[in-house]
Amino acid sequence: MTLLQTLRGEPASRVPIWIMRQAGRYLPEYRAIKEKSSFEAMTRDPAVAAEITLQPLRRFALDAAIIFSDIMTPLEALGIDVVFKPGPTIAEPIRSRKQIDALQLRGPIAPFVGDALRLVRLELDRSVALIGFGGAPLTLAAYLIEGGGSKEYEHFRQFLRAEPQAMHALLEKLTDLSIAYLRMQVESGAQVIQLFDSWAGLHDAATYREFAVPYHARIMSALGELGVARIYFALGASHLLDEIAQIPSEAVGIDWRTTFAAARKALPDRAIQGNLDPALLFADPDTIRREARNVLERARGGPHVFNLGHGIWQQTPIEAVSRLVETVREYRL
Amino acid sequence: MTLLQTLRGEPASRVPIWIMRQAGRYLPEYRAIKEKSSFEAMTRDPAVAAEITLQPLRRFALDAAIIFSDIMTPLEALGIDVVFKPGPTIAEPIRSRKQIDALQLRGPIAPFVGDALRLVRLELDRSVALIGFGGAPLTLAAYLIEGGGSKEYEHFRQFLRAEPQAMHALLEKLTDLSIAYLRMQVESGAQVIQLFDSWAGLHDAATYREFAVPYHARIMSALGELGVARIYFALGASHLLDEIAQIPSEAVGIDWRTTFAAARKALPDRAIQGNLDPALLFADPDTIRREARNVLERARGGPHVFNLGHGIWQQTPIEAVSRLVETVREYRL
Numbered sequence: 001m002t003l004l005q006t007l008r009g010e011p012a013s014r015v016p017i018w019i020m021r022q023a024g025r026y027l028p029e030y031r032a033i034k035e036k037s038s039f040e041a042m043t044r045d046p047a048v049a050a051e052i053t054l055q056p057l058r059r060f061a062l063d064a065a066i067i068f069s070d071i072m073t074p075l076e077a078l079g080i081d082v083v084f085k086p087g088p089t090i091a092e093p094i095r096s097r098k099q100i101d102a103l104q105l106r107g108p109i110a111p112f113v114g115d116a117l118r119l120v121r122l123e124l125d126r127s128v129a130l131i132g133f134g135g136a137p138l139t140l141a142a143y144l145i146e147g148g149g150s151k152e153y154e155h156f157r158q159f160l161r162a163e164p165q166a167m168h169a170l171l172e173k174l175t176d177l178s179i180a181y182l183r184m185q186v187e188s189g190a191q192v193i194q195l196f197d198s199w200a201g202l203h204d205a206a207t208y209r210e211f212a213v214p215y216h217a218r219i220m221s222a223l224g225e226l227g228v229a230r231i232y233f234a235l236g237a238s239h240l241l242d243e244i245a246q247i248p249s250e251a252v253g254i255d256w257r258t259t260f261a262a263a264r265k266a267l268p269d270r271a272i273q274g275n276l277d278p279a280l281l282f283a284d285p286d287t288i289r290r291e292a293r294n295v296l297e298r299a300r301g302g303p304h305v306f307n308l309g310h311g312i313w314q315q316t317p318i319e320a321v322s323r324l325v326e327t328v329r330e331y332r333l
Numbered sequence: 334m335t336l337l338q339t340l341r342g343e344p345a346s347r348v349p350i351w352i353m354r355q356a357g358r359y360l361p362e363y364r365a366i367k368e369k370s371s372f373e374a375m376t377r378d379p380a381v382a383a384e385i386t387l388q389p390l391r392r393f394a395l396d397a398a399i400i401f402s403d404i405m406t407p408l409e410a411l412g413i414d415v416v417f418k419p420g421p422t423i424a425e426p427i428r429s430r431k432q433i434d435a436l437q438l439r440g441p442i443a444p445f446v447g448d449a450l451r452l453v454r455l456e457l458d459r460s461v462a463l464i465g466f467g468g469a470p471l472t473l474a475a476y477l478i479e480g481g482g483s484k485e486y487e488h489f490r491q492f493l494r495a496e497p498q499a500m501h502a503l504l505e506k507l508t509d510l511s512i513a514y515l516r517m518q519v520e521s522g523a524q525v526i527q528l529f530d531s532w533a534g535l536h537d538a539a540t541y542r543e544f545a546v547p548y549h550a551r552i553m554s555a556l557g558e559l560g561v562a563r564i565y566f567a568l569g570a571s572h573l574l575d576e577i578a579q580i581p582s583e584a585v586g587i588d589w590r591t592t593f594a595a596a597r598k599a600l601p602d603r604a605i606q607g608n609l610d611p612a613l614l615f616a617d618p619d620t621i622r623r624e625a626r627n628v629l630e631r632a633r634g635g636p637h638v639f640n641l642g643h644g645i646w647q648q649t650p651i652e653a654v655s656r657l658v659e660t661v662r663e664y665r666l
Contacts, residue, residue, distance in 0.1 A: 157612035204590045239571040239590050257537045279490035
């Protein structure tokens, strides 16, 4: 299994590839299901979630399946009402210590995700790894406090400065939730866990050391005890590599702005995942091949998992994805 | 004039301070004008724009006034219809080479901005510098192609990859426009020009070298011939410092994520401006003072212009701004 070999630092003859958001809106067969259903309903029905997870594997020679779900999915278990329209929106954004103190586990954490993982594993080729995932507490907190997507996350960043102790209390609860949720995914068959810190890029290094590192490291350490391979992905984090080095993982995902040179230097003991700009899949065929090979060349010198620098975009042409996967598959180490 | 001394690298006994978006929505006297007018009307009326520009100077001991305007203001002269609701929105986003070829100068470029600058200079204390500004072509192009604000700027980044030659043609026209517009501001009394590349952070270094550096350097070189002091501000650009070093300027503005250590190393010949996180103005008084002093200490070792790392937020308490300005004013070099 090429992905697991690479994540474990074992010799491999080629570079494994999977694509963030590979089970999603750029696929016509996904849109066909989406037409008749809501995003929430699709994530909550294990048979549908498993089918969507498997869709990209039928088209492309990918080395992993990543379970179809959302980073907000486990929050319902804390009594939080999340609606997708289409971005995640919080009915009552968290803006007080009182709301944070009231958060408590009200039942099992998204058990349908475990069911979907088991269904996928049954159908998945042995050579393909199964990836589970979760949102990092600091990113979950960003959505919970802001109430939804935002350019500057002013409410969130204001709350962090005005009420740092309340922020720590929230992150503590989200960390406990994440450990239980990700452990359940491993017990349901996930062989790799990716932790998404999608809004890491909002923070300076000192803030990241105080509000991200201790919590995200606690999650990764707990997962390490289970023997699962761990990928830490942080967007817009080229200035946070020394902090990410303090968070245990087998691999670190970098976006299109962080260079392999900088990542290899700060993270000499990790596999590096990434980092083709998703926008490059709109270039002409020759450019796509050339840029993919550039990524492969720049990544040499340590274990590399090919991926985009961020999730694939909805309008991406299918042929561009085929071309990319072929280029990476053909490349020999 | 402390700001100009510092920008020119002359010895100064204290650190000059101004605040991005200091003439704006956090001031009750600004909101009183805004209640009875639209943003466009306010920017287009020289007496009103001058009044708003002067408002923060009456409250705080700032070292500069920055003209009240918007980076989108000059685009009307190219026949582009910009509406603020409240963010800039383009009625017909640019998505084709044909639209780019049709762009041409249709009259004087925002002459009301020149009128406002002259009015401000008449009332401004001699010790206070007057700053004009413009948007960098790559950021203007982001808005023009996307059609408005966006999280990922997918249309813009897609167009850049799919039609690189058309993108260069657009940047060429925006560069010509910017030079004429900023030259007019200097002729109207601006002693400092800040070029805002607010969306620099979208791009990797290679893309920035191709699509930003040649155009932004051409603008800064043209301004250099006029003898005006130049500040280059790029948001989210901690990974682009080597590219920014190729763009002539007296000073570079850094956001709260780029460190002074990294900026001093990459830009040893520039004054560095920044970089307090705007969110820190919501912390308690002791934290604000401590963090402001931390910025002042970290900035030592070269010329420093105190500023926030990005524009001040609407909800910022007035007292926090007073505290900040006092702290910087008291600090001795």
